[in-house]
Structure formats: structure tokens, C-alpha cells
Amino acid sequence: MYVAVKGGERAIENAHRLLAHERRGDRDVPELTLAQISEQLSLGVDRVMTEGSLYDRELAALAIKQARGDLIEAIFLVRAFRATLPRFGATEPVDTGAMQVRRRVSSTFKDIPGGQILGPTFDYTHRLLDPQLAEGFAPEAPATGETSTGATPRVTDILGRDGLIEPSPVADADAPVGDLTREPLNFPADRDLRLQNLARADEGFLLALGYSSQRGYGRNHPFAGEIRFGEVEVEFMAEDAGFAVPLGSVALTECQMVNQFKGSATEAPCFTRGYGLAFGQSERKTMSMALVDRSLRARELGEEVIAPGQDEEFVMSHSDNVQATGFVEHLKLPHYVDFQSELGLLRKLRKEFAEANEAPPMQEAAE
């Protein structure tokens, strides 16, 4: 039970004023601009867009600034902003195969058409703090190389040609695409809803679940078939224009996990897959998402559900960090009346306990 508590207005107002002051920090230090956040803390912006479930770099940068760098608070702000705008509709599904690739690696095939493109990555860095960055640092211009004219097909498409990997589930033209922002979740949930949930899910939560599945909590022995990052064109079927209009492009990261064989008396064994997709350059997120997507397919693939990462109700009910933080953090709000009633009950119980123990033993024996 929540009870309105009055009387703290002035304290609240002054607390917010103090917050604004602390957020600004030392006024001798130049104030951060949104462009600086968007350009130089770009992976934080990508995370806020992904989990805030809203592609808008400038708004995500504003949220990060307002939240003093607390990304979950920033995600909360972005989610709240979403509710202020009308939705015009849904885009045509994006074609990640036609991505303008900035990074693309496969751990399964060395020689893939289009090649292994490392792009801007922390991989193979030494993870040593760089004192140069502390002093203002102008990096060299990036090297340039010869572009190949060939396509960069998805690795799973290559495997799919030989039937070595299961095909993606085909679209059912009659079934509407599930949207958990419009209808409440019901279990069991279909894969479209699961993927939407995972796309918005807390990266840390998915990372831990994915890690647990690798360590043996649920059977999951994948290869990173492919990870790609780059720009993808977005089109929207505009009813007024009468055709699908181009909206521009969004940066996306996609991860295709290739998992263990599955076969039966009627089906030849083939690789199975888990899928991850997120806004921006969000590699850890998409890899974790693909691991959990695959482990959540346990029921569909006839695997025994024994681990948290395979339990869709557990995963989907606890993956959203805005919901989670709301419930955890509400504990710090006033619960004075709740607590008074608990206190009253406890005092009564203790009194009864004391009385029972104070009673003379002889009397008990006489009974």
C-alpha cells in the first residue's frame, strides 16, 4: 500500500536544485555539449538508444547529460519521452544483408565473401590505460584501403545454401507482429515478442544469463557465426504518399550465433541459431541477446528446461531495467504506514512470546 505523504515540498525543491548544481560540477570546468556526448561517448549513447528503445542520438545524449552519466536513469528518461509522441506506424523490416558494413567478423569461416573487416573495435587492444588521452590527443587520420565490389552476404545465408543450418522462421502474413509496448505479455511468448523483449533488455542481465548458459546452465555451445555493424536503410510505408518512403539510415549491430546440432528420426541434423540485433555499435549486447534467444528456444527444440536462461517467463519478466529499477528503488520511498503496521504486529508477537516464557513452569506441568 502506498500512502501520499505531504510536507516535503520545500525539501524536494531544494534537493532538485542541489542536484542541478552537482550535475554541473565545478563551474570552472567547461560544460558538456550534447554533440560531445554523442560523438565521444557514442557507445553509451548506443546503449541508451537500444534499451531506451528509441533511435535518436541527440535525445539519448541529452538523457545521459541529465542523468549525470547514469545510463539506466537515462534509459528511463528516454522511455518516458517516447510516450509523448504519436506513432505513425511500423517500418518495413530492415535488410541487414544490404548493410553498409563498417565491421564484420566471423569466428566460423576465415575466408568469407566480403572478408573479415575489423572496423573500429576494442578487440586486440592491450587494455592498458592510455595517458595520451588525458592530455588532449589528436589521433591520426584513419588508414584507407581498397574496397571490394563484392557483396557481404550473411554467413548464415552461406551455411543455409547447403542446408547445414536451420532456415529462419518464415513470416506468417496473417499473424500480426507482436508488440509488447501495446499488449500485455502472456506466456508462452512467441519469438517475435521474445526478441523485442531481449532487444530492450538490460545488457548486464543478458550478459550474465548468456554467460551462465555458456558455463553449463542450459545447453548452449555456440560459435559466433557472424557479427556485423554498419548502416542500414529504413523505409516506411506511407499511406499518404502511396509507397514505401525512405527515412534515412540507422546504425545497427547484428549477431548470428551458430549452435549445436539437432536431429531426429525424421530430420537430418543441422546447426541451430540464436539471433541478436540492436541499435548502434552494441556488440556485447547483441552477442548476449543471441545466446539468450537460443537458450529460450529450449521448448521449441525439445530441450529440457533446467536453467534460468531457458525459462522465458523468468527472463522476460526480469530483463527490463526500467521495470526492475522502479520496483527495487521504490523501496526507498516513504513506507511509514506499512512499516507502522508491521511494527505494531511485531510488538504484539514479542509481547505474547515474553508472556509465554515468563509463565511459571509448575503451572505448565499442572496442565
Added chain:
Amino acid sequence: MALRYEVVYYHRQLESGKVDVMTGNESLADESGGQARRKAVMAVLAHSATADIEGRLGTIALPAHEDLREPENGLVMVRGRVGGDGAPFNLGEATVSRAAVRLSTGEVGFGYTLGRDREKARLIALCDAMVQSAELAGAIETQVVAPLRAAMVERRNRKAVEAAATRVDFYTLVRGEG
């Protein structure tokens, strides 16, 4: 209105492969060619900065026009596909702006773009209307779209060559005496 729905239906049939562009109804095929041209222009403009579009439009005489739909902000739900090529799912929303402009000569243009820049949507709508006018289409293409397209291609190429420099060239080490 009737034509619009016909076009939508036709477009969907095209997408689903039920109608072949070559064998379709002649007038609708023309319409489809016009649409392809309009889409190509919209794509370039959506990828360009508002100031650049504005600057380019400043070099030509603009026809009389009015807002048919006031520029507005909204959201679209961005969809992906399971496995990249399978059934669609909802990935997350994106901010968009849209507008509609009508020339005094009757052409109606639509502007859509990612982001919250309403002026950009209005400029795209204006260009889309002008592209549909036989007298204005040429100027829009040469003075506005062509230079913006060149700049867009240049930006893409720069990103492509930067990425290409990080392509791994595997080689095999020869060990021992072979």
C-alpha cells in the same frame, strides 16, 4: 483518393511478386516509374543535412506553395527480421518527422525523415512536389539532388575505404625447412 489506394495496392502486389512491373497496367507502370524517381530523390534528401538542402534550394526559384500538412514529429517502430531474413519483429522505435506540401499548380509532395527536424521534412516534401512538376523536375535534379547525391556518395565511400583498411589479409607462416 481512389487512385491512391489503387497505387498502394499495386505497390503491395509488386512487392509480393504478384504483379510484374513489365506486364502491369500501363498507366500504373508509369506511376511506378515516377515513384521510383521520387523515392530516389527522397533517399538522397533524407541522408542530407537540413542546411545543405536549404542552401541548394536557395539557388533556384521556388514555386508558390503551401503546407498541406503542418510538419510534425512522431515515432515509427523499426522492424528487423528473425535471423536477418525471417519473420519480422519489433526492434525499437525511432523519431521521425513528416510534412506535406502542395504547389499552387497542384502537385502534392510528401516529406519523411528520421529525427525531429520538422523543417527538413518540409523541405523534402517541397522537393518531392517539385520533382513531380515537369517544369521544375530538371532544376531540382541538377541544382539540388545531384550535388547532394555526390556528397552522400563521397561520405559513404570515405567510410567504405576506412573500413576496407581494416580487412584482414590472412597469410600462412612457413615453418621449418618445409
